Amino acid sequence: MGVGDVSKRILLGRKLRSTQLGETLLPKRVALPVFASDALSSVAYAPDEIFIMLSFAGVAAYSWSWKIGLLVALVMLTVVASYRQNVHAYPSGGGDYEVATVNLGQNAGVTVASALLVDYVLTVAVSISSGVQNAAAALTFISGNEALVASVLVLLLAALNLRGVRESGTFFAIPTYGFMLAILGMCAWGFLRLLSGTLPDAESAELRIIEAEGYEGTITTVALVFLLARAFSSGCAALTGVEAISNGVPAFRKPKSRNAATTLLLLGLIAITMMLSVITLANRMSLRYVDPHDFERLILPSGEPVPPGYDQHTVIAQIARGVFDNFSPGFYFVIAMTGIILVLAANTAFNGFPVLGSILAKDGLLPRQLSSRGDRLAYSNGILILALMAIGLIVAFDAEVTKLIQLYIVGVFVSFNLSQLGMIRHWTRHLRTETDPAVRRRMMRSRAINTFGLGMTAVVLVIVLVTKFLAGAWIAILAMGTFFMIMKAIRRHYDNVGVELTIEEDDQVLPTRVHAVVLVSKLHKPTMRALAYAKASRPNVLEAVFVDTDSAATARLLEEWDDRRIDVPLKVLYSPYREIIKPIVDYTRSIRNANPRGVVAVYIPEYVVGRWWEQLLHNQTALRLKGRLLFTPGVMVISVPYQLRSSEVAKQREERLLHQAQAGDVRRGRVLSDQVKDRTSEDR
């Protein structure tokens, strides 16, 4: 009889499903808002950054703004076209990390992962800072306290995610569609008023902008090109978040890849429309916008600079106030929706962080326990680390979007580049074996798109690096380097352990005998249970062991032992200094030394209690002892639990935690089981 035949393999599980997590697949109309908030929200700050950069050369340079807008739109379309290829080729949801790892090797994959991790932190910092800046237009008390308000918001988001937000399609749909309605509605109304000739000027229209130092008078072509390059790379902030869909393909309805690709295209078109509309309206309304540190360059009609406390509202706020000058609810709706979408965008980072973490953990780049759902401790730590790093950035840069944006785009474009490069390799490899001409033609076309995408994103990355390295991108690169090193070190450790643990010939040798030792501290139910379990295991030798720290207690125990007629010999270890652990460890070691091929089984009766303070009152010695025994070779430690009544409390708490929603569940196509039933009929 072959050994394989003995193996009984039963695949359990389907029936478990109903009792725990269920899944809903997202139709396009739900998937769009779930994945769009990050990408769309950048319309709230990308135009502002373009105008700020151009303002260096005075208002005249604003005429470049729509050209830069078009260029950003072109890059956006290219990236969208490229990622549509990714979505088809890698529908498993690994995203850029998977593409880079599979096609370019582990180092490229780890680089992408580092870039994405840094990106998550910056998404939180930039989105929240921008949201706070935007809200300042409606809530004046925020002005001057931006960093504080932003930090509190990050903490709030972290708390919400720690608690477990029960996400649903609606959770994302209302704010995202609301934001689209607000911006597109505002722009449409603005264009109508423009056509009818009633579009008012922006509140800042009467201001004059002085050129920044170095840009006075006619500037050199080099200086102009550099300025336009900086404006362009700031505008590229609009591209962040486009890649999100490629991580979420598994959550789409079938045909998954095609639906994801369509949604991606839709997302790109909406984002471009919004951005270009906002830029056009801003120009038509003669909006003036400078870096908040450069207010002395903003001149009032009286010829004096604006006062230092001048409250410069964001581009969207200024447009909304102008367009809706006769309908203030419209203004407040735009401001509110912009604030909400920005917070939601920050929330996507809290969603994506654990998802990426679990993928990295599975590949041994982060602690393994991150890979299993339900390890709340590791998961919570991830959320806390993300929040703390984001708050660090917010405080360090005083919640100024213009400064934070300098760090932002590097990471995104590093992963764009490596992903496109990986895709080219992917198609080339497949072309080598593919013979069907139709498929080959499709692959060639895909490869061409990815090659164009790589060219475009490579140029942008170089521009971003050149224009932003000293302005802050170096910090992002340093952070990426740090993440890279940590992940490589973890992987190296796991690899070393793996080698050390590889099975050798002598690993199948059985121990010759089992010497069981039941630790006794008192004669009570847990001890009796441990004795019973130990006896049921029928070891070669069985004895109870008691550490004598007090001769009166010892005498009492011996007497009771006899009275109860317990048929297990009791060994008393004398410990003159009331140590418990050392005598036991020494004793097990001596048993093992006398019988090097045997194994010592140490049975420890344990109380199971429910409340944290009860935990402090029990088992502490057992815990320490277990820790020590683990270092002794040839010993196995058996915990025999005895559930006290209060343990019910903890059991129920554990159950609750297990069923609690976790951030990112919707993006992974998971919802809790009681939602499944409601949704199944509706969605499928």
Next chain:
Amino acid sequence: MGVGDVSKRILLGRKLRSTQLGETLLPKRVALPVFASDALSSVAYAPDEIFIMLSFAGVAAYSWSWKIGLLVALVMLTVVASYRQNVHAYPSGGGDYEVATVNLGQNAGVTVASALLVDYVLTVAVSISSGVQNAAAALTFISGNEALVASVLVLLLAALNLRGVRESGTFFAIPTYGFMLAILGMCAWGFLRLLSGTLPDAESAELRIIEAEGYEGTITTVALVFLLARAFSSGCAALTGVEAISNGVPAFRKPKSRNAATTLLLLGLIAITMMLSVITLANRMSLRYVDPHDFERLILPSGEPVPPGYDQHTVIAQIARGVFDNFSPGFYFVIAMTGIILVLAANTAFNGFPVLGSILAKDGLLPRQLSSRGDRLAYSNGILILALMAIGLIVAFDAEVTKLIQLYIVGVFVSFNLSQLGMIRHWTRHLRTETDPAVRRRMMRSRAINTFGLGMTAVVLVIVLVTKFLAGAWIAILAMGTFFMIMKAIRRHYDNVGVELTIEEDDQVLPTRVHAVVLVSKLHKPTMRALAYAKASRPNVLEAVFVDTDSAATARLLEEWDDRRIDVPLKVLYSPYREIIKPIVDYTRSIRNANPRGVVAVYIPEYVVGRWWEQLLHNQTALRLKGRLLFTPGVMVISVPYQLRSSEVAKQREERLLHQAQAGDVRRGRVLSDQVKDRTSEDR
């Protein structure tokens, strides 16, 4: 064959002793300094407090100072005489707590324990504050930063004790004998100069003291009595620490009780001599001393008050400066020794806290693990709690001894009173059965002494309560109440658990069968070891269980399982959402449900690593799983450790910690083994 005969009882231990802790018993000349620092050091602040109180009624009231000193000396002698009885009756070292518990019941014992715990905190706060105040006479930069310097000193002491000070007789002897030499030498030299008529006035002699508000002109008798009572109760600070010897009797050489009693008497006499000498010299040198907040009552010869920044040196510092006006090394020696003895006195609290904690833990009033030596975690927490509470007091009272002393003495006298009351009960009880007339006479005498002691300490307690309650004693009483409640709650919990765990008839029933489950995450050495150990235990059913979170990994494992021809059936649990813990818990539960009288043995292979960050990378899932399985009835959890090479690091660290000295070791008669050999020949 009786069950009792089967029991094999071996008393191990004596041979262990040489490898771990040894003990040295203290001769009187070593015991005196070990236990004296707390009691003797109060001479550094008790006279100051007497003079401060009397100064309210002007310099004229200083004439009462030696009478108050004599009264304090009388109380001291009474207390010493009483405690000599305690030492004979309770040589086990339980001290006041034991006396109160045995004779007056648990509530009295817990009250005494609470009082002692509060006392330890105050000993640290008062001693360090006084030491800093004293040092300010020599190191001027301390003035104005007393609270900061004192807090840093407390932290330093805590750190030293956390690290483990290798204490020895010398550690205590040099500073204590140095302090005696310094104070008694100074006084002797001062009296010689007094006799020869060359004793100079103190630096403050030319100042005039204005009476405090309410004490101007001739004051009423009531006011005077109240003032004297306050001065007296402040002076009673000299009595703190006298009871220390009664906790340390076991550390004395034989005859333990007699040696301890002699040392106690010696200690009392030295303390009284010092205090009275200092008071006398201060009077003879026309020393002026007021509360540092009342400098406006201190008038210069010019008729103006001293400037607000006036640097008032402590009584001992002023005397030393005067007596050694022609020999400045003498002055610095006194200052240095006073500072050192005060720090040493604070250190005794760090010593006494764990000792008392272990006694309370043994009685179930504090977490049990405190009762065994070597639980460094609990022990360290104790030291940290003590340090933080002391720092809290120091900061709250700005390191002002005069304010802190208001809180101090209540606790001491509460325990004095309950202890004396307990002793009276003790003798009365013994007299009931004792028939030997000689012994009866001795007992009657002892009871008379304790009765007198009780009367005396009761009067002092009332005086202290009346004069100090509002001045701060209420804080100490509140703290005592809190400790009392906590300890009672802990005891109640242990009692409830004890009842719940009492063995009933059906507790000796054996499980009918053992179903063993070996958890497999991968096929490597730890898994093989777990399988081997499980097989060696010969369970009724043995199977390996693997959670399928990734079908590729599952397929690989199944293949390897067959290749290696492992003769244990492998069960695969399907987990669509990458959960590990839930499927295993559910599976064990289903086994148990199918066989309610059987037991499930879950074998978990564990890596043992050495560094904390490695610990983070391994076993986290195993740890969580164990936590969950403990809540499942009928399950025992078996850790099968596999020691990785790096585990050696941790093993060595553990060994080092186990051999490290712990605060209070000397007081418990313990020293480390390598000292034992050196000392045995010398001391015995």
